[in-house]
Amino acid sequence: MRSWLRQHRLALAAAARKWLAQRAAALLNALALGVALALPAGGFALLEGLQALSTRSAIDPQVSVFMRTDVAPQATQQLAARLRRDPRVHRVRLITREDALQSLRDTSGLADVVSALGSNPLPDTLVVTVAASGEKTLDQLAEELGRAPGVAQAQVDALWARRLAALERVGRLALVLVAGILAVGLVAIAFNTIRLQILTLRDEIEVSKLIGATDAFIQRPFLYLGLLQGLAGALVALGLVWGALALLNTEVAGLARTYGSDFRLPFLSLGEVVGLALIAGGLGWLGAYMSVSKYLREIEPA
Amino acid sequence: MISFSAVSKRFPGGKEALRGLSFTVEDGELLFITGHSGAGKSTLLKLIPAIERPSSGTVLVNGQNVGALKPAAIPYLRRNLGLVFQDQKLLYDRSVYDNVMLPLVFSDHSPREAARRVRAALDKVGLLGRERANPIQLSGGEQQRLAIARAVVNRPSILIADEPTANLDIDSAGDILDIFVEFNRVGVNVLLATHDLGLVERFATRVLRLSEGRLLGESGAG
């Protein structure tokens, strides 16, 4: 056991030495792997953000009921009262046309526009929060309300969230495809760099075989090298994704503020970071393993 | 003990390098193998660590038929042998010290003990002052001594050297042969190939003479 540990420690040290010995190439390699990894990792982070956004809005399914501008305020009040008694309804918020105009006026930069309007073009609005969620109730209620007297339009606010979710599913599929292709590329990169390493270290491998090194012993540093390269790639990828998200978030923050939201695109969670590292390391290891299986056997002392 | 019986080696090209060789080397023996260039000396020595395998016949090393070993068993055979190659096979990307350290990776010595052994081996071949040098900075004879140090650092019971004195002047060659004789004196079984008959004659020891892959005869103490 102790000697087993020692052999692995030695192999890791040898791998690190091999890696450092060709710093520039190793750096470029890590960069190439990092870019290849950053694409699916970044896509994943974006999707996570979208998902957070769509579930967040789906939690609170609402129907916005816009009254016709020519109905009397009492009619709106009556409809609100009726809805409050409806068991499907959790809450009803009434925004009168005066309130709506006032809040528009308070919105910076719009005061002049509002005063230029003359008469109030805004309708009374009822924001209906549904008690039991579920698309069916929501759609049914919206349809009923749409036909109610004095109502101009009833609109399910979760609609865009549903569209977002559909978009997200398409994105997820595309991401899986891209990730699959890039994984193959990653293995190929690792395969090739290890192949070059094996060829340049031909003498060392031959001598190792002559002094009684087992194949497993000779392979180990190369496998660790593949692993290290994958991990370095993951590190670069995380840096790229973090930078890109930070940049995007400065824009997203501004956009979200106009909706009264503090939404930000979240960075990958700790679990996802570890997952990415494991996948990248694993793919590097796999490429190295394939390379080693193919080329190490060919080097026989003579 | 090493024993060859009716060993032949035919290379893929059809070249018959060894033809029906039979001989035995007892433990602790010092054996010279001589013969013209191309006689088959290197081929004979390579059969012992299973670098080459016989086409027919058997090679026994300490009772083990090395020609029939599974590839996975070969490393363990080689760890018990000290090998000095005709082309030395030093690694030029590391120091003299690290070259000698190589075979110790497989033994369970503490780093302290490993370092002590490396120094002892370098001391025996007179290279103790050159530990930090790169093998490329050594003279031909020094490189050959380095190869010997690497071969003996694990204290093998069998030491096999292929032309360890090639390209050396007679004094340096004598110095190197003295190193092998010294190892033999402490019980190491030494097999040494050389085409330098003049050198061999200085030692009262057993000599195998090869020609065209055949055993021409034996001479000396045996």
Ligand SMILES: Nc1ncnc2c1ncn2[C@@H]1O[C@H](COP(=O)(O)OP(=O)(O)OP(=O)(O)O)[C@@H](O)[C@H]1O
């Ligand atoms: N791998 C090989 N493939 C084909 N022929 C070989 C191979 N190795 C050696 N031979 C041939 O076998 C014969 C014996 O070679 P070997 O190297 O054993 O000779 P040697 O006695 O060591 O010669 P030298 O004194 O020049 O080192 C030579 O004719 C050589 O050409």
Ligand SMILES: [Mg+2]
């Ligand atoms: Mg030879």
